[in-house]
Amino acid sequence: MVRMQPQPAQRIALVAFPGIRAFDVAVISEVWGVDRTDRGAPRFALRRHGAGRAPVGMSGGLTLTPDQGLEALDGYGASDLVVVPGVEEHLAPVPEPVLAALRSAHAAGVPVAALCGGAFVLAQAGLLDGRRAVTHWNLTGLLARSYPGVQVVPDALFVEDGGVWTAAGVAAGIDLCLHLVRTAHGAEAAATIARAMVTAPFRTGTQAQFVEQPTPCSDREAGALAAVRERALRRLSEPLTVADLAGWAGMSPRSFARHFTATTGTTPVQWLLDQRVAAAQKLLERTGLPMPEVARRCGFGSEVTMRQHFAARLATSPRDYRRAFRAAAEEEAEAVTEGMAG
Incomplete structure (x- = not known):
């Protein structure tokens, strides 16, 4: 009996050096380091890269032992994505071999992502010069003052510019990691991992909602808003209005x-549109439904309207989105067929 050949695993490189945050390492490991292929998730190969094989000290007295050297970040087919955890001391010098490896990987076209204070590491490497970037809302001023060449975005959850990704604090790192999965493998893959982590596949809005400020609404009102969002998700096919909600x-x-904007960081209308687009992505990935039917089920009213919102949010059309994931499925089926034939 010939065994089927699985698709090659996406190669994720976690950069390890003294002072990285244990929480961010845990997030990266949870998203890309757990085998969930039995639930339909993609295959990943997470490697921990350091200047040597000695244990690296992290926050909280924990350590991480690298299993690869930094030379594997040089972009010569070794990594598909490089991820930098946040750091505790944001202005502390990062070892030059780490900075050089990051520059080399980016120059070779490998996407580089940093969580939270990891933006300061990318700034030290010069990868944020002239680029838009974000970090924790409490650190945006420090980043702007310390690296004037960086175009600091004050309130985004995550930002991409020229193949360099940065994310705001803590939970926004989860948002970015899931978004990177979604970008590479589709909305359903990200949703599978998010369900296992008991977190939202994606959040809308900005980190402005988390800046210290008076409580925007009472517990009762917050509960009512959460119930409204849940009810709306069950009725996306209907022409919902703000008055309905x-x-x-x-x-x-x-x-x-x-209250909705203060709680979520986005308006009810924008939130609804985001949920409709996400629902359409899943239908386009999972089904062969005609475009008008996808638009109807997701509450767009018409294919034209759905196409407009896809273009605005995803920079693609629904047909091109489906075509891209159908091509990926065909490639996987072809690989399986070749494996059986071999």
């Missing part, structure tokens, strides 16, 4: 919109 929450439309 406000009625479910027992608020006036104006009060509802104000």
Whole structure:
């Protein structure tokens, strides 16, 4: 009996050096280091790269032992994605071999991503010069003052510019990691991992919602808003309005919109559109439904409207999106057939 050949695993390189945050290492390991292929998730090969094989000290007194050297980051087919955890001391000098390896990987066309304070590492490497970047809201001023060449975005959850990704603090690192999975493998792959992590496949809005400020609404109102979002997700095919949502929450439309934006960082209309696009992505990946039917089920009303929102949010069309994932499925089927024939 001939065994089927699986698709090659995406190669993820975690950069390890003294002072990295244990939480960020845990996030990276949870997203890319756990085998969930039995649930339909893609295959990943997570490697931990350091200047040597000695244990690296992390926050909280923990250590991480690299299993690869930094030379594997040089872009010569060794990695598909390089991820840098955040650091505890944001202005502390990073070992030059680490910075040189990051520069080399980026020059070779390998995407480089940093979580939270990891933006300061990329800035030290010169990878953020003239580029947009984000970090934790409490560190944006420090990043801007320390590296004037960086175009600091004050309130985004994550940002990409020229193949370099940065994310805001802590949970936004999860958002970025799942987004990178979604970009490479599709919305369903990211959703599979998110379900296993008991987290949202993606969040909308900005980190402005997390800046220290007076509580925007009471616990009762927050609970009502959460119930409204859950109810809306079950009824995306309907032509929902802000007035409809406000009625479910027992608020006036104006009060509802104000509380909703303060809680989520985005408006009710934008939130609904984001959920409709996400639902359409899943249908395009999973089914062969005609475009008008996909648009109807996701509440767009027409294929034209759905196409407009896809272009605005994903820089592609629904047909091209489906075509890309159908091509990937065909490649996988071809690999399996070749394996059986071999």
